[in-house]
Amino acid sequence: MTKILSEVDLLTHYAYGLILITLYKDDLAQNRAYECLKVMCAATLGLLKGQVDDHVAYSRYQLKAAVDGKLSADNVDPKELGKWINERKLNEYLERLSSKHIQKFSEIGYVPVVRTNDTVGGKGNERLFWLDIQETVIESVDEKLVNEENIEYITYERVDSSAIKMSWFYRFIFKNGEIKNKSIRGLFMLIVLFGGFISWALYICAFSIVLVREGQNFTTLDLLFIVCLIGFSYLSFKYWFVPMWNLPEHRVIKAPMTFISLAEEHADIEMYRDRERNQLTRVTRFRGICPICSAEVILRTGQPDHNLPLVGRCVESPFAHVYSFDRVLMIGKLLSR
Numbered sequence: 371m372t373k374i375l376s377e378v379d380l381l382t383h384y385a386y387g388l389i390l391i392t393l394y395k396d397d398l399a400q401n402r403a404y405e406c407l408k409v410m411c412a413a414t415l416g417l418l419k420g421q422v423d424d425h426v427a428y429s430r431y432q433l434k435a436a437v438d439g440k441l442s443a444d445n446v447d448p449k450e451l452g453k454w455i456n457e458r459k460l461n462e463y464l465e466r467l468s469s470k471h472i473q474k475f476s477e478i479g480y481v482p483v484v485r486t487n488d489t490v491g492g493k494g495n496e497r498l499f500w501l502d503i504q505e506t507v508i509e510s511v512d513e514k515l516v517n518e519e520n521i522e523y524i525t526y527e528r529v530d531s532s533a534i535k536m537s538w539f540y541r542f543i544f545k546n547g548e549i550k551n552k553s554i555r556g557l558f559m560l561i562v563l564f565g566g567f568i569s570w571a572l573y574i575c576a577f578s579i580v581l582v583r584e585g586q587n588f589t590t591l592d593l594l595f596i597v598c599l600i601g602f603s604y605l606s607f608k609y610w611f612v613p614m615w616n617l618p619e620h621r622v623i624k625a626p627m628t629f630i631s632l633a634e635e636h637a638d639i640e641m642y643r644d645r646e647r648n649q650l651t652r653v654t655r656f657r658g659i660c661p662i663c664s665a666e667v668i669l670r671t672g673q674p675d676h677n678l679p680l681v682g683r684c685v686e687s688p689f690a691h692v693y694s695f696d697r698v699l700m701i702g703k704l705l706s707r
Contacts, residue, residue: 402455403463405437407484407501414501427487427498430455460484460499466699480505522661522704524682524693528640529655535631536653548652551641556651563614570606574599617641617651620679622697624669625653638669640697658702660684660691667702669695676705 406428413426428436430451435443446454461484468481475481480503487498531547543562549555577599613623618641625637630653641651658667665686672678675689682702684691693702 402437403459406433406455406499407460407463409433409436410484410499410501425485425500425502427500429496429498431496433499457484457486457499524658524661524667524702524704526656526658526667526682526695526700526702528700529657531652531654534637534653534655535634537628537631540629540653544651544653547654548650551649551651559651563611567611570603574603613639616679622656622669622680622695624671624680629653636668656682656695656697658682658693660686662691663687665691667691667693681705 410426410428410433413428417426431443431448433455434446434451464482464484468475483502483504485500485502531544534547536544536547543549543555543559545555549559577595610626610628613626617623617639621642622638622640625639629639630637637653637655639651640654641649643649656669659665660667663684663686665684667682667684669680670683670688672681676692678694680695682693682695683689690706692705694705695702
């Protein structure tokens with residue numbers, strides 16, 4: 371006989387389903403807490419689908435085995451498991467998840483939490499973790515800070531890579547606007563990066579040798595060539611080679627003009643990891659709406675007024691309405707006004 375779920379059971383089922391869906395999305399903040407919660411949520415949702423009114427409890431060892439494999443769990447020191455994951459890390463991730471999807475969780479009136487048993491630990495007294503929900507009123511990160519400190523915040527969005535028109539050359543390298551770094555296309559991009567720099571350096575050396583060869587008269591045309599060569603070299607180094615070199619560390623850079631077609635005004639290049647932990651690079655565009663004047667906010671260099679690689683600048687007031695940029699949370703804080 372099939373058990374009829376109560377209203378609370380249905381809300382619980384929906385809440386766990388919502389958590390699982392959001393966890394399986396391309397969340398950039400993928401860490402140990404993310405992996406552990408994904409395991410716990412999938413198991414709990416499986417019980418709910420089977421009409422079982424219970425929770426699935428995991429020890430740290432079981433979570434380690436589910437995430438990294440049994441061999442890895444067997445080889446780790448039990449004392450180190452406490453540092454590997456704990457209740458605080460799990461609940462901090464859930465709080466961020468709830469704030470990020472505030473509207474959806476507000477509709478059902480419940481937010482997810484991680485519960486643990488009361489134990490001091492030790493042999494035979496393992497600490498267990500399980501998912502639960504609690505009724506609460508969510509106040510988003512943006513609303514909390516605006517209400518408490520009267521500070522404006524902005525939310526960014528990421529434009530799909532396929533919507534960015536790329537130049538004909540890089541269109542062959544970036545399939546659908548992105549490449550896997552450890553691939554043939556990724557290797558070719560690396561060759562283009564370093565090959566272009568080395569080729570230009572060799573050209574400068576050859577030009578210098580020809581220019582100073584014995585008996586050569588130094589003309590005004592030669593001086594013009596030198597000025598053009600220095601200028602082009604400086605621009606290429608500053609706006610193409612240096613940003614690409616900084617990409618692995620900064621994770622987001624402004625796309626050099628050679629990457630996009632003439633029909634595009636600007637774009638961004640982002641390096642990220644997918645769910646299989648593969649390193650990928652994609653051409654995209656980050657944008658938001660200025661909460662002060664409702665104009666578009668796009669990423670620009672932080673210099674000279676802010677010591678940040680990139681900031682969000684309002685297109686109508688680029689030096690007064692300036693916001694920080696967090697690519698993981700996709701929010702920004704007002705820096706100046």
